[in-house]
Amino acid sequence: MNTSPLQTTRSQLIRSACRLFAAHGYAGASISAIARELGLSKQALLHHFGSKDALYALAVEQTAAEMVQLLFDAMQDDRPPEDQLEAFFAAFMAQMQADPAPTRLLIREMLDHVALPTAKAGPSLHTLFEGLVATVQATQRWQDAGMPRALVVVTQLLGAASLMETTGTSLEVMFGHAAHDGARDQNAVMLAELVSGTLRG
Numbered sequence: 001m002n003t004s005p006l007q008t009t010r011s012q013l014i015r016s017a018c019r020l021f022a023a024h025g026y027a028g029a030s031i032s033a034i035a036r037e038l039g040l041s042k043q044a045l046l047h048h049f050g051s052k053d054a055l056y057a058l059a060v061e062q063t064a065a066e067m068v069q070l071l072f073d074a075m076q077d078d079r080p081p082e083d084q085l086e087a088f089f090a091a092f093m094a095q096m097q098a099d100p101a102p103t104r105l106l107i108r109e110m111l112d113h114v115a116l117p118t119a120k121a122g123p124s125l126h127t128l129f130e131g132l133v134a135t136v137q138a139t140q141r142w143q144d145a146g147m148p149r150a151l152v153v154v155t156q157l158l159g160a161a162s163l164m165e166t167t168g169t170s171l172e173v174m175f176g177h178a179a180h181d182g183a184r185d186q187n188a189v190m191l192a193e194l195v196s197g198t199l200r201g
Contacts, residue, residue, distance in 0.1 A: 011062070013038055013048065018059040022105035026056055026112055060109045063102040064124035070095065071131050081138040082199045088132075089161055089195045093188045096165040104166045129154060141201045153198060161191050 016038050020029045031052045035045040049055040074087035096103050106125065129151075136142050136150040145153075164171065164187045172180040 010048065013040075014055070014058050014062050017055050018063050018105050019101040021056055021059055022101040022108065025108055026052075059105060061124050063105050064128055066095075066102065067092070067106070068124050068128045068131065071128060071135075075131075075135070081135045082140070082196075085132075085135055085139070085199055086192065086195055088135075089157065089191060090188070093161055093165075093191055096162060097184070097188070100162075100165040100168060103162045107162060107166060132158075136199070139199050141199060157195055157198060160194055 017029075017034055020034055020037055023029075024033075029052075031045065032042050034052070034055070035042045038045065040048070045055070049058065070091045071088050074084045074091060079087075092103075109125065132154045133147060133150045136153045137145070137147070142150055142153060164183065168180065168184070171183070175183075
């Protein structure tokens with residue numbers, strides 16, 4: 001199905017807003033600053049999206065939907081759930097290395113959404129966690145562990161996967177460019193070992 005130029009532009013605007021919200025947080029990104037960064041007037045931005053809350057909610061939803069697609073892609077083949085989760089985390093890590101902003105935005109949303117009832121997490125973020133928890137529960141090691149423990153596995157692995165990429169600027173300032181790049185090179189390898197060890201025991 002072809003996407004119209006208007007839909008493409010809207011999606012690109014939402015993606016740009018995602019980067020701004022990821023960098024500055026909901027409170028730190030004013031509607032005027034967002035409009036300026038996107039090359040729009042404030043009035044044009046409000047015409048497109050209605051409000052800052054609506055734009056933020058769309059940015060979170062589009063970002064979470066992309067993460068859900070990574071999970072669905074990993075589940076396409078008839079493979080054991082352990083393999084599906086390993087494939088998801090490998091794709092998740094590759095996407096973060098290419099652009100950490102989407103993950104940074106979702107982490108901010110997980111921390112801040114209680115204070116933003118009009119921009120709360122959409123269904124895709126819930127679908128992502130629900131799908132990951134269900135897949136963990138389908139593994140041989142965790143099938144009898146119950147939902148709370150499976151949720152701990154999911155949050156621990158997501159945290160381990162995302163911390164280095166989403167805090168890269170700070171780590172580079174603390175340890176220098178060479179050390180940070182070396183750590184990034186090792187991060188995906190160590191994450192793969194951690195995911196496998198956690199899921200398979």
